[in-house]
Amino acid sequence: MSEKLQNTSAFFFLFAGFHGFLLFSVFSLMTNSPDIRIGTMAGKGLRTAEYISKILPHGFESFEIQFPGRVDDLDLPALAKEVAGVLKRSDAIVSCIAIYGNPLGDEPKDALCREGWLECIENAHHFGTDLVCGFSGRVRGKPIPDSIPRLKEVFTPLLERAQKLGVRIAFENCPMGGDWRSGDWNIAINPSAWELMFEALPFDNLGLEWEPCHQMCQLIDPMPQLRKYAKRIFHIHGKDAKVLWDVVEREGIIGPNIFAFHKHPGLGDSNWTRIIEELRKAGFRGSIDIEGWHDDVYKGELEMTGQVHALNYLRACRLNHVANPEGF
Numbered sequence: 001m002s003e004k005l006q007n008t009s010a011f012f013f014l015f016a017g018f019h020g021f022l023l024f025s026v027f028s029l030m031t032n033s034p035d036i037r038i039g040t041m042a043g044k045g046l047r048t049a050e051y052i053s054k055i056l057p058h059g060f061e062s063f064e065i066q067f068p069g070r071v072d073d074l075d076l077p078a079l080a081k082e083v084a085g086v087l088k089r090s091d092a093i094v095s096c097i098a099i100y101g102n103p104l105g106d107e108p109k110d111a112l113c114r115e116g117w118l119e120c121i122e123n124a125h126h127f128g129t130d131l132v133c134g135f136s137g138r139v140r141g142k143p144i145p146d147s148i149p150r151l152k153e154v155f156t157p158l159l160e161r162a163q164k165l166g167v168r169i170a171f172e173n174c175p176m177g178g179d180w181r182s183g184d185w186n187i188a189i190n191p192s193a194w195e196l197m198f199e200a201l202p203f204d205n206l207g208l209e210w211e212p213c214h215q216m217c218q219l220i221d222p223m224p225q226l227r228k229y230a231k232r233i234f235h236i237h238g239k240d241a242k243v244l245w246d247v248v249e250r251e252g253i254i255g256p257n258i259f260a261f262h263k264h265p266g267l268g269d270s271n272w273t274r275i276i277e278e279l280r281k282a283g284f285r286g287s288i289d290i291e292g293w294h295d296d297v298y299k300g301e302l303e304m305t306g307q308v309h310a311l312n313y314l315r316a317c318r319l320n321h322v323a324n325p326e327g328f
Contacts, residue, residue: 034321036276037061038238038314039095040290040307045074049082056086058308062095062287063087064235065127069101070112071119080126095287096131096170096235097124098209102185104137104150113137114154121162121169131286132162133209133235135186136171136197144180144187145196151187152200159203170209170234171197175218190218191225198232211237211291212270217260219243219253226275230282238290238310240268262294264306266313273317288314 039062044051048065065083067074083094097120101113120132137154139147155169162169176185180192187193194208210233212222226233240263247259265272265288276288290310293299298306 034061034318035285036279036318037093037095037287038290038311038318039063039092039287040238040292040311041066043067043098046079048079049086052083053086055304056090056092058304059311060092062093062289064096064098064133064287064289065094066098066100066133067116067120069099069109069116071099071116072112076119076123077126080123080128083127093287094127094129095289096129096133096209097127098133098172100135100172102135102137102140103154104139104147110137117158118161121158121165121167124167125165130166131168131170131234133170133172135174135176136188138178138183138185138187140184141182143182144189144193147187148196148200151197155201155206159201159206163203163205168205168207168234169203170207172209172237173211173214175214189214190220191229194229194232207232207234209233209235209237211239212275213237213239213241213262213268213294216241216243216269217262219248222270223274223278226278230278230284233279233282233284235286236279236288238265238288238314239263239294240265240270240272242268261296264290264292264295264298264310265317266310267295267298267306272314276314276317290314 039060040055042048042052042055042063043066052063087093099113099116099120101116102110103114103117104110117132117134124130124132136151139150159169171188172186173188174186175189176183178184178186178189188197188208198206208229210226215222215225241260242263243260247255247257251257253259290307292303292307295306
């Protein structure tokens with residue numbers, strides 16, 4: 001065989017092998033969707049679909065589409081159609097839609113939030129999801145137990161409607177600057193509050209939108225509660241924290257210096273391999289969606305740098321799925 005023919009043959013087999021690898025990789029992605037997806041938050045109002053189209057090439061596998069306390073200015077079925085048009089080019093999904101306001105309040109904006117919760121429940125199926133997340137709300141300026149009657153009044157009919165539609169509801173665990181004694185936004189801030197909520201609202205379709213960050217910033221170890229409440233966790237926010245224990249030991253938590261910072265996963269104190277292991281033990285199948293725009297360093301021009309680092313880190317913590325040999 002001539003040297004020219006040998007080179008041509010080698011090139012052909014290299015080319016065929018490379019494309020075979022590509023086809024195998026694409027096929028694997030299409031047929032082995034992960035049990036736990038790694039995504040991000042992508043609610044940008046009327047520009048949501050455009051935003052997703054720009055960040056989808058980074059490899060995000062799911063998207064939470066969140067709304068800031070109201071949806072009356074949006075056509076949700078039309079928005080869902082636009083998003084679906086972008087996602088059809090990939091294996092990515094909408095993990096949930098979410099509304100962050102105070103549905104327990106008595107101001108006009110709170111009424112819009114309550115209407116928004118119902119609209120999200122009614123339209124979740126257009127986005128291909130069965131999950132609506134958000135703040136539980138709070139009676140402003142009152143201790144958490146004082147909000148429970150109002151919580152039951154507002155969310156009992158919403159949960160009943162959601163149940164009929166096959167929709168789940170999850171409350172985020174963010175204090176939004178509040179504590180047990182007082183606050184303006186949310187009561188779903190720690191396990192003691194969760195117990196009151198679940199007792200007042202005994203619905204199987206009610207759960208938590210959880211992240212370790214908000215617990216760590218209360219100096220709560222997130223792992224024991226994760227093990228206890230894992231089966232009530234419907235969605236995960238990918239956000240971590242870094243606690244400066246030297247500041248805590250020197251000044252406490254009400255001194256002049258910040259003692260904890262929100263961080264992207266992989267840049268904080270949590271071991272997300274252990275978090276994902278606990279979720280899998282509990283049978284969790286859902287998404288960890290990175291909640292960006294909080295990191296004290298990787299923000300502004302470095303925002304997507306931080307988010308993609310978190311994406312790659314969380315994928316590594318999840319481990320790559322490898323099928324067992326057939327028959328063994």
